[in-house]
Amino acid sequence: MTPPPLPTSTPLVAAGPALPFPRPTAMVTAAGTGIVPTPSPTSSATAPAVTTAPATEIVPATATAPAVTIASATETPNAQTPAISFFQVDVPQADPGQTITLSWAATQAITVTLWRMAPTGQFGEFWDVPLAGEFAYTIAGSERNSISFALVAMATAGNYVMETLYLPLSCPFTWFFAAAPDICPAAAPLVSAAAEQPFEHGLMIWVEAEDTVYVLVAAPGSVPNWRRYNDEWQEGDAPDDPALLPPPGYYQPQRGFGLVWREETGVRQQLGWATAPEVGFTTIVQRTSYPKYNHTYIQAAGGGVWHLQPEGSRWGKE
DSSP states (O other): OOOOOOOSSOOSSBOSTTOSSOOOOOOOOOTTTTOOOOOOOOOSSOOOGGGOOOGGGOOOSSOOOOOOOOOOTTOOTTOOOOEEEEEEESOSSBOTTOEEEEEEEEESOSEEEEEEEOTTSSEEEEEEEOSEEEEEEEOOTTOOSEEEEEEEEEOGGGOEEEEEEEEEBOOOOOOSSSSOOSSOBSSSOEEEEEEEEEETTEEEEEEGGGTEEEEEEOOTTSOOEEEEEEOOOOTTSOSSOTTOOOOTTOBOOOHHHHHHHHHSTTHHHHHOSBSSOOEEEEEEEEEBOOSSSOOEEEEOTTSSEEEEOGGGOOEEEO
């Protein structure tokens, strides 16, 4: 099924030349619009002076062509104006995984298309539907916060009308901490064995259930940032590098922390030496459910919550 052209705005009724839909651009071309005048014949013979016609009787060499009416490409005589009588859903709020029923009625339309809007606002999947009817839609269990649909009714000459429908969703999960963001978490709290170690310019956090090492950097003169790495250390691997001797009062990170610290570009230089041995504890991890640019929250070893902002941009403790 080939998708119809996408509308890029939501006007109540659109019929002007700026429509995002392709429409017929028929140009009525009348015969005679390209008339080329025929020049008067010339003769090499010299006409007798006595037969010269008065100037007022000379027939012009170019005759005026009859007026021709050319229809504008944007003229749409007798164009229909489509209308949507209603577009609704059978529930005021839905749960992820629930099946809902959409219903609608349109008039004066040639085609009607039902669109599922993506969380980021773009047009997603679509269905060609009749002028009036119902449509059962099962919401994915992974959907969060809300879902949206659009109904587009199009008539002749590209005239169209569009209505959107917004449906809030219930949140199946709760945050593990009190000062939580005002959005549904993407998943239930992830409880995991963990470790944490402070450094001169930041810290490291290991989350066993994610097989991940988080590196939180706060180097002098720079904006705090963070990165995450796969924990590739395995039992039997060297726990540290005996050739690296920390200054008195400092520590070389070991095991998974040590592997990332030694092998990943820039980590050792940015973090510096560890200022205390690593400590093991049980952590909890959750994330926001925005379409993109999500926040990560990790229970800290000494209490509080580490807040890691989107795209490794900043971090802090709450």
